[in-house]
Amino acid sequence: MPDDFVEDIRNLVIESICSVALNAHLGLLRENRDNQDIVSLKCALKDVVELGFQLDMMPALWKYLPVPSFKKLMAALDTITDFCCHHIELALRRVEDDAKAGRQAALGLETSILEKLAKFDRQTAVIIAIDLLSAGADPTLVSLGGTLLSLAKNPSKQDRLLEEIRGILPDKDSPLTMENMKSLPYLRACIKEGIRLYPIGPGTLRRMPHDVVLSGYRVVAGTDVGIAANYQMANMEQFVPQVREFIPERWLRDETNSHLVGETATPFMYLPFGFGPRSCAGKRIVDMMMEIAIARLVRNFRIGFDSIENAFKTQFFVQPNIPFKFKFVERDD
């Protein structure tokens, strides 16, 4: 096993996003993990997160002076744009060739998201791909990493999850299908709880479109309001009893678990993907990616970890703070 599993999780996440946004299998987990274009893309995505924070949130000197970090950010965005343009061209050429030769696309009769977008306008397809890659990689890395760490630290929860997964995957190589994945309520509860315990940031922001009164305070139109719902759900006992414990059961629809939800909690408190028309565009990709990855890993390995203290640090998004040195012990059956 690698000394630090973070890069493998990052590769899995980028590969999954690219399969949707670029219709491409890039081989990040196997043959192409050290490919120079892929390495440059990963560096560029990291730069966008880090420099985006510096330039957006700190005093905006870049508006007046040619600061190096601004140039570096532009170079990173160029790298991502070139990568997306190149792969979208390749993907659309493949689709055309397949159509001419009467071959069925790899995904069957379903038209891919990329094809639908490109029919509308190629530039839009490129912009969406850039957005999905830049907005999706780091949050999913944290959420998947956080959920795996929680399962490693809580063997009894991992055992319960394994029992559920064995129900649909009797053998290690049994297929995961759309149908059998509907029967995994405990897996979904584990993911929800992992995202609650290890949120990607304190919450979301909204600029008030008109004057409002919030908790007795008048907030004038144009004010930016931060909603720290993630922070409250991860840290405040009044909203979530045993708040720092990993208890997936609190999300199961079962009356015996009602004491695990705080008295003042409302469904509107749990908003890790935001809300409304600007909520997370990748939620369904995240669900699919995390469910498949965790189901396969737990079915095949007992996952352990020595100490997960201070596993994450907060920057723009939350970031891994320690090497993710998981212990994966292969299961016998």
Ligand code: HEM
């Ligand atoms: C568990 C992982 C993820 C979490 C927790 C997450 C969370 C969020 C949140 C909180 C927002 C802001 C929503 C708001 O202000 O209401 C957002 C926006 C967004 N997310 Fe995610 N995200 C995740 C993964 C992804 C992935 C994998 C993708 C792409 C495939 C993605 C694409 C986007 C995009 C494009 C936006 C901007 C939407 C807009 O401004 O209209 N996210 N995400």
